[in-house]
Amino acid sequence: xSRAGAAMPRPLLGRLGTVGVYWLFIAPALLLLAxxxxxxxxGVLWVSVTEPKPGLGNYALLLSSAAVEHVLLTxxxxxxxxxxxxxxxxxxxxxxxxxxxxxxxxxxxxxVLLPLWISVLARAFAWVTLLRAQGLVNQLLQALGxxxxxxxxxxxxxxxxxxxxxxxxxxxxxxxxANMRGIDVRLLAAARGLGATRLQAFARVFLPLSLxxxxxxxxxxxxxxxxxxxxPAILGGNRILMIAQYISIQILEVVRWGLGAMMATVLxxxxxxxxxxxxRIVDFRRLFGAH
Numbered sequence: 001x002s003r004a005g006a007a008m009p010r011p012l013l014g015r016l017g018t019v020g021v022y023w024l025f026i027a028p029a030l031l032l033l034a035x036x037x038x039x040x041x042x043g044v045l046w047v048s049v050t051e052p053k054p055g056l057g058n059y060a061l062l063l064s065s066a067a068v069e070h071v072l073l074t075x076x077x078x079x080x081x082x083x084x085x086x087x088x089x090x091x092x093x094x095x096x097x098x099x100x101x102x103x104x105x106x107x108x109x110x111x112v113l114l115p116l117w118i119s120v121l122a123r124a125f126a127w128v129t130l131l132r133a134q135g136l137v138n139q140l141l142q143a144l145g146x147x148x149x150x151x152x153x154x155x156x157x158x159x160x161x162x163x164x165x166x167x168x169x170x171x172x173x174x175x176x177x178a179n180m181r182g183i184d185v186r187l188l189a190a191a192r193g194l195g196a197t198r199l200q201a202f203a204r205v206f207l208p209l210s211l212x213x214x215x216x217x218x219x220x221x222x223x224x225x226x227x228x229x230x231x232p233a234i235l236g237g238n239r240i241l242m243i244a245q246y247i248s249i250q251i252l253e254v255v256r257w258g259l260g261a262m263m264a265t266v267l268x269x270x271x272x273x274x275x276x277x278x279x280r281i282v283d284f285r286r287l288f289g290a291h
Contacts, residue, residue, distance in 0.1 A: 041268070049257030058262035067262070068246075075243045078157055078232075079094045079225035082164040086221050087214060089165070097173070098180045111162070112173050120167060124234040127163045129155065131235070159235040160242075162230055169226060172217045179213025201237030219278040223271050243267055258269075 048058055061068050093112065097105055115123065130136050131153035138150040183206060191201040212219040235245055238245070243263055250260035 007089045044264050044268075047257055048261035048265045049258075052256075058258045061095050061259065062261070062266070068259075069139060071241050072262075072266075074157075076242060078161055078164070078240075078242060079156075079222050082161050082168060082225045083160070083218050083222045086165050086168045086172045087176075087218050090169055090176050090209075090217060091214065093169070094176035097177050101171065105140045112170050115166065116170050120230050121234075123167060123229050124163055127159070127166070127235060129164065131159055154235055155237040155239050157236075157240055160228075160240055161282055162236045163231040164225055167228075167231060168224060169219045172221050175211070175220065176219040177218070178269045180210055183203055183209045215281055216278060219274055219281075223274050226270060227268060 003161045036224060049056060051058075063069075093108075095113075097108055100108060122263045124136075128135075131175060132138075133150040133152075135153075137145070141151070153162075187205050187209070188201050196204065227244050228242060229243070229248070232242045233245055236242075236245075241249070244267075247260045247263045247267075250256045250263065
């Protein structure tokens, strides 16, 4: 009996060890990730250095092509402005959410989350209806006597920025709210007890403690803004090109695969650098409300 028992195969855990079993479980996910994510990314990188001929000629355009530099600067400018305004508005809304009653907070959360359930395409065309020359905004301003002629609110960077801010607000509000919920309100009470006004308690206690949320939400909004395609295409009318539109044009219309792949690689590298910076500055668990 003992020999038979000794001849029996050991359990899987005994043969592979705990670490081996873990790797066995995640192997299918790693295989899918390598096949459908890393391999295509490597293909994009390969095309960027081989088309139309091997070398770094496509990357040299970053310093020599006025068109490429214009697209990069436009993308950075619109993304930075979108991030700044979104964080300011998101901070106000998140601060209100933290201090509202539970019932009012639920209704306000519904207003924050509702845009996430609507297609980005539908939201972009809704802004077209509002911002066009005969749209509601211009009609209201003319009815109030504030303007004589319709304002140019579309086909420019202003229209793109408005649409992007509307889209990105929930992505700023939710991280900011999660961060603010982790701030101990007794610190504010202690500051008030020591003679600070409400404004001083906010500026010297609450605002510094919420800085990780501001930085984290800002980097997330900026990263998302870099890759916008639908909103700039509709509200910019192809007059203002951001990097995602430029990549699409180079690959689908001009058929300059190498240049398009190079721009995609630059965009991917920028996102990875920003994510690494965010990971070093902000604790992701604290940012999203985990303990």
